[in-house]
Structures are given as structure tokens and as C-alpha cells.
Amino acid sequence: xxxxxFVGTVLxxxxxxxxxxxxxxxxxxxxxETAVRIIPHLVGMMVAIRVFRDSGALxxxxxxxxxxxxxxxxxxxxxxxxxxxxxxTGSLTYMIDVLRTHxxxxxxxxxxxxxxxxxxxxxxxxxxxxxxxxxxxxxxALKVGLLSDLVSAAASAVAVWLVFGPPG
Amino acid sequence: MVSALWLGLLISGFVAAAFQGKIDIxxxxxxxxxxxxxxxxxxLISILVLWLGxxxxxxxxxxxxxxxxLLRPLAGWLFPSVPADHPAMGSILSNMSANILGLGNAAxxxxxxxxxxxxxxxxxKEQASDAMxxxxxxxxxxxxxLPTTVIALRxxxxxxxxxxxxxxxxxxTAVGTAAAIFLDRYYRRREARGRRGAKK
Numbered sequence: 001x002x003x004x005x006f007v008g009t010v011l012x013x014x015x016x017x018x019x020x021x022x023x024x025x026x027x028x029x030x031x032x033e034t035a036v037r038i039i040p041h042l043v044g045m046m047v048a049i050r051v052f053r054d055s056g057a058l059x060x061x062x063x064x065x066x067x068x069x070x071x072x073x074x075x076x077x078x079x080x081x082x083x084x085x086x087x088x089t090g091s092l093t094y095m096i097d098v099l100r101t102h103x104x105x106x107x108x109x110x111x112x113x114x115x116x117x118x119x120x121x122x123x124x125x126x127x128x129x130x131x132x133x134x135x136x137x138x139x140x141a142l143k144v145g146l147l148s149d150l151v152s153a154a155a156s157a158v159a160v161w162l163v164f165g166p167p168g
Numbered sequence: 169m170v171s172a173l174w175l176g177l178l179i180s181g182f183v184a185a186a187f188q189g190k191i192d193i194x195x196x197x198x199x200x201x202x203x204x205x206x207x208x209x210x211x212l213i214s215i216l217v218l219w220l221g222x223x224x225x226x227x228x229x230x231x232x233x234x235x236x237x238l239l240r241p242l243a244g245w246l247f248p249s250v251p252a253d254h255p256a257m258g259s260i261l262s263n264m265s266a267n268i269l270g271l272g273n274a275a276x277x278x279x280x281x282x283x284x285x286x287x288x289x290x291x292x293k294e295q296a297s298d299a300m301x302x303x304x305x306x307x308x309x310x311x312x313x314l315p316t317t318v319i320a321l322r323x324x325x326x327x328x329x330x331x332x333x334x335x336x337x338x339x340x341t342a343v344g345t346a347a348a349i350f351l352d353r354y355y356r357r358r359e360a361r362g363r364r365g366a367k368k
Contacts, residue, residue, distance in 0.1 A: 006222055013229035020225055027224020031216035034280055035209055043205030048174050050201030051181035054193055060184060085308075086177075096321060104327030113322055113333045117315025118340035122308040123173070129304055130296060132280050133287040137295035140355035142173070144301070145308035147351050152309065152344030159336035159343075 034132055041131035045123060049087050058082065073157060074167060076101075076108045080115060081153045085146055088121035107160065107167040114156040119149050212276075219277040223262070239264065246306070246349070247299045249289075256285035260303060267311045279307055302352050309348035312341050 014020050052058055062082060066075045073081075076098060084091040098112040122145035130138055161167070185194050239261045240252065250257050259282035266275035282303055290297040296304075315337050322330035 009222055009226045009229065013225045016229050018225065018228040023225045023228050024221040027227075028217045028221030030224075030281070031218070031220035031277060032213060034220075034277070035213040035216050038212070039206060039209040042209050043202045044174065046205035046208070047198050047201035048177040048181070050197040050204065051185075051194055052177040053181075054197040054200075055181040055185035055190075056188060057177075057180045057184035061180075092317070092321070095318070096325065099322065099325035099327075104322050104325045104330070109322075109325075109327070110333055110336070113315075113318045114336045114340055117312055117318045117333065117337040118310065118344055120308050120310035125308050126304060128276070129279060129283050129307065130300070133283050134293065135287075135296045135300065137292075139296050139301055140352075140359065141296060141301045141304045144305045144348060144351040144355060148305065148309045148344050148348035151347035152340050155343035156336065156340040159339035160333075162339070163332075163336045 038128050038131050041127045045127050049090070049123075053087075053090065073154075074108050074111065077112050077115065080112055081150075084115060084119050084153070085122035085149045086124075088124055091116060091121075107164065110164060111157060111160045114160055115153050118156055119152045122146055122149055216277050216280075219274050220281070223274075223278060223281070226262075227258070246302055249297065249299050250286070254285070254289070256282055256289065256299075259285055263303070264306065264311065267307065275307070279303065298356060301356070302349075305348040305352040306345065309345040310341065311345050312337060 010020050010024075013023070058079070062079045065082070066078055080091050080094040080098070083094055095112040095116045098106075099109045102109050122142070126138060126142055126145060130136075130141075181197070182191075182194055185191050240257070243250075243257060243261050243264070244252060247257070247260060250260070259278055263275055263278040263282050266278055283300065286297060286300050286303065287293065290300070315333070318333065318337075319330045322333065
């Protein structure tokens with residue numbers, strides 16, 4: 001898919017007499033500037049997430065929520081739901097952990113995979129997207145992102161149930 | 169709100185560590201987090217440079233304009249404040265297309281480009297515009313049809329049919345994206361009502 005798109009685009013452009021290499025370099029410069037511009041935002045957020053996770057605060061909050069939600073949503077996947085919006089690699093690591101413990105064909109394994117695939121790291125997206133243009137007042141964007149993550153997680157459980165039958 | 173969450177994460181982490189008497193963990197975590205932040209940004213350089221380069225070529229070749237025509241009715245409804253012939257519309261449309269195909273690496277630079285172009289239309293450079301919020305809602309909900317990384321990892325961890333989660337993923341993504349679009353509109357209306365109320 002990707003190589004076809006890449007080569008196809010360059011070839012198409014060349015046929016339309018676009019100076020392909022020069023055009024590529026001009027566009028590519030923007031990429032470097034953007035990456036450098038987001039470093040402060042990323043460092044700030046990563047530090048907070050690390051402190052939150054390594055200190056055991058995440059675990060403690062997960063334990064608290066698990067009591068409320070057991071029976072409705074499998075507790076094995078709950079930390080991932082909380083982790084998903086704040087750390088993409090964190091939730092991916094957690095998904096791998098679920099797959100390894102319960103097996104790739106397990107119900108919870110499929111649920112974890114579906115959640116990982118159907119949502120994005122809201123906090124990272126907000127940080128990078130708004131940070132790159134210097135937006136500081138994000139209005140309701142964080143609320144919308146986090147709420148739709150919750151909806152996606154619930155919808156994932158329903159979808160896995162619909163496709164693979166009830167848990168167990 | 170990001171500021172409040174940031175403070176919340178830091179303070180609760182600090183308190184939790186202090187409570188367990190292992191406060192030096194915070195020092196290590198801060199340094200590690202900073203290192204990770206830089207590493208992620210540096211890791212993004214290659215993909216950002218590559219894709220923005222290719223997308224510039226695609227743009228010059230008229231590919232984006234062709235794609236934009238196809239999805240324009242939908243985007244026109246989602247982004248009423250962006251003029252149909254503004255370059256931001258093209259970037260938004262390609263960002264959406266890349267997300268749909270699961271090309272997350274391509275979607276991000278395109279989304280960032282759309283943001284920059286939306287910022288040109290934005291009267292208040294410090295506050296997100298309506299269109300920026302909608303673009304973000306679409307991207308955080310992640311309109312995905314093919315979760316490539318997840319499939320690869322499932323392969324590695326012994327799933328007999330690694331792609332069997334594609335159907336539930338599409339279902340969940342559709343519901344999540346619909347919710348994001350609805351919530352975006354709902355909170356915008358509420359904010360507008362609040363402003364009118366404050367003026368009275």
C-alpha cells in the first residue's frame with residue numbers, strides 16, 4: 001500500500017512535469033521544523049505521564065474504578081482504557097501483556113486489540129496538533145476526545161460481543 | 169484543561185510516591201519522561217520529513233485536489249467555517265483519507281499541515297477555532313479501517329486469525345467517530361449558549 005502510493009505519486013507528478021526532487025525537499029523541510037517545534041510539548045507531557053505511572057498512582061486509581069465497574073467491563077482490560085488516551089505506547093504495551101497472559105484468541109485479548117485499534121492517544125494528538133501552531137486555549141477539545149474514547153471502549157466491548165459471542 | 173490534567177498527573181504521582189516513601193522514583197521518572205519526549209520527537213522527524221515531502225509532490229501533481237473533490241460534500245458539512253477552495257480543506261480531506269486507510273504515519277503530518285492552514289483562518293491565534301476542534305475530534309476518535317500495528321502484534325502473540333478483529337474495530341471506530349462528531353457539535357452549541365447568557 002505505502003510503497004505503491006509513494007512511487008505512484010512521484011511517477012504521476014513526474015509525468016505532469018513537476019520537478020519531483022526539488023518539490024520533495026521543499027516539503028520535507030516543513031517536517032523537520034514541525035518535529036523540533038513539538039519537543040517542549042512532548043517532554044512536558046511525557047514527564048507527567050511517567051511520574052503518574054511509575055509512582056503507582058495509575059494502579060491505585062485503576063483498583064478504585066475496578067470495584068465499580070466489575071461485571072460490566074472486564075477488569076483485565078480496564079487499565080488499558082485509562083492508559084489509552086494518555087499514552088499510546090503504554091496502552092500498546094498493556095495490550096501485548098493481555099495477549100501474552102490470556103492468549104491471542106482470548107476474548108479479553110480481542111477486546112484489548114479492538115480498543116487499541118479503534119481509538120487514538122487523545123492527549124498526544126491534542127498536544128502535537130495544537131502545540132505545533134501555538135494554540136493554548138483548547139476549549140472543549142479534550143472533553144470531546146476523552147468522552148469519545150470512553151464511547152469507543154464501550155462500543156469495542158459490544159462489537160467484540162456481537163462478532164465473537166459473549167465473554168468466556 | 170490540559171493544564172489541569174498535567175498538574176493532576178504530576179501531583180497525584182508525587183503524592184502516591186511520597187505516601188509509599190519512595191520519592192526518589194519521581195526524580196528518575198521525570199528524567200526518563202523528558203528523555204522519552206525528546207526520543208519520540210526525534211523519532212517523528214524521519215516520518216514527518218518523508219511524508220511532508222511526498223505530500224508536497226502529491227499536492228503539486230494535483231492528487232490532493234482530486235481526492236478533495238470526492239470527499240468534499242462530507243467535509244463541507246463537517247467544516248462549515250472553512251471555504252471549500254481553501255488549501256486547509258485539501259489537507260483536512262487527505263488527513264481523513266490517511267486515517268481511514270490506517271496510515272497513521274501519513275495522517276499526522278497531514279493533520280499538522282491542516283492545523284497550520286486553519287491557524288491562518290483563525291482570528292484568535294491562542295484559542296482553537298471551531299474547525300480545529302472538529303479536526304481534533306476526528307483524529308482523537310481515529311477513523312480506522314485497518315489497524316496495521318495491532319494485526320502485526322496479534323500475529324506475534326499466537327492469534328490463529330490476526331485480522332479477525334478488523335470487523336469489531338470498524339464497528340467500534342464508526343460508533344466512536346459518530347460520538348466525537350456529535351459531542352463536538354454539542355459542546356460548541358453549549359459554549360455559544362453560555363456566551364449569550366453571559367452578555368445578558
